[in-house]
Amino acid sequence: MRVTFTVNGRSAEADDVWEGESLLYVLRERVGLPGSKNACEQGECGSCTVYLDDVPVCSCLVAAGQVQDRQVRTVEGLADGDRLDPVQACFIKAGAVQCGFCTPGLLVQAHDLIERNPEPSDPEIREALAGNLCRCTGYEKILDAVREAAAIKAGIA
């Protein structure tokens, strides 16, 4: 089947999509957006997190046909051209990226948290990121990055 949707502000068309295929597969293999990662395909790791109509979801659990005519925003759509979003810049600065596999999902999820809650407490950050697994960093640097990004967006830092 053919699936037409908007991704990162542009219209995308994927052909020969298998009806049981996930949005994650369509993004990575059919429309050239491999930023979202496939690490579990069962909703456990969060590395495939994207916005679907402004709500973060695991793209591995969205059927391709369900995004017809809808809006998707992936990690590739967070930066404004070459200007990184503060969340991205802070991940780099804090050293919150090691192998980087978890990073795209964490960036989208953290981006959403800060949009909804400009001054998140530590427990709120932990709860928001509870569905994103990282096997490398031990999370401390990730928390540092999210705190700093929130402060920048709130105009405090």
Place this chain on the structure above:
Amino acid sequence: MDFLRPATWAEALTARAERPDAVPIAGGTDVMVELNFDRRRPGALLDLNRIPALRQWTRDPDGTIRLGASVPYARIIDELRTDLPGLAMASRTVGSPQIRNRGGVGGNLGAASPAGDTHPVLVATDAVIEVESAERGVRAIPATEFYLGVKRNAMAADELIKAVLLAPAKGPQQFSKIGTRNAMVIAVCSFAVALDVAARKVGAGIGSAAPTPRRPFEAELFAADALPWDSRADLDPRIATRFGELVAAAAAPIDDVRGTAAYRRHALSVMGRRTLTWAWREHQSSQSCQSSKELT
């Protein structure tokens, strides 16, 4: 495989009747895992995401809340925590934020996993599941009769779940779940309790400790009789303990990878005792607020 995309509820019911090989998909948080791992190859997917009514909740004239089958957990938590505190608490323990943004009660009921987190609340609060078919129309099934066995429910092959009907809380409600961490865990076992203060009744539900969720009737009757409704006195710990024992006695747990039957029984007695104590304290404090208001 086909991808069916009905735009209205009537179209969805027709498609459901015409395509018995189609699997309904709402949030996809159960269905897509099965597809991704080749555990299921249905003839078609029946996408329910385009039917606005399933994503809405409304209030009937008598106050009953009609919760559309695919209202995601995140919205139940945000919008219904005052009316449906037990369901909101259970929703908060489901998966992760991303899962709660997609999954909903209709999918929990459709999957009918013994470990589904909303089941104990639905049986404890006398929820009613509204299912519909194109041929026979609407059927209202009490939650206590909806679950038939492990991953089996009372829905016929041509029916879809439309809504869950729930009364706004008639008193404090509590939910408790045992798992290895605070997020992303399948319940080892779970428990819900709901007080109906005016009627002096106690509803309870046990999850993940039998093939289907269970109501511990003996425990409910014992607590309804033993709680100091008149004096609003502190709860005698012996009452809470006995309640917990009766809850545990009503379960039929098994040993599995998540825990032993003996552990589950023990955990249920603790959860029963604690949740009843929390609910009673909440009742006491809401009562004392009311009486101080009356005095001023």
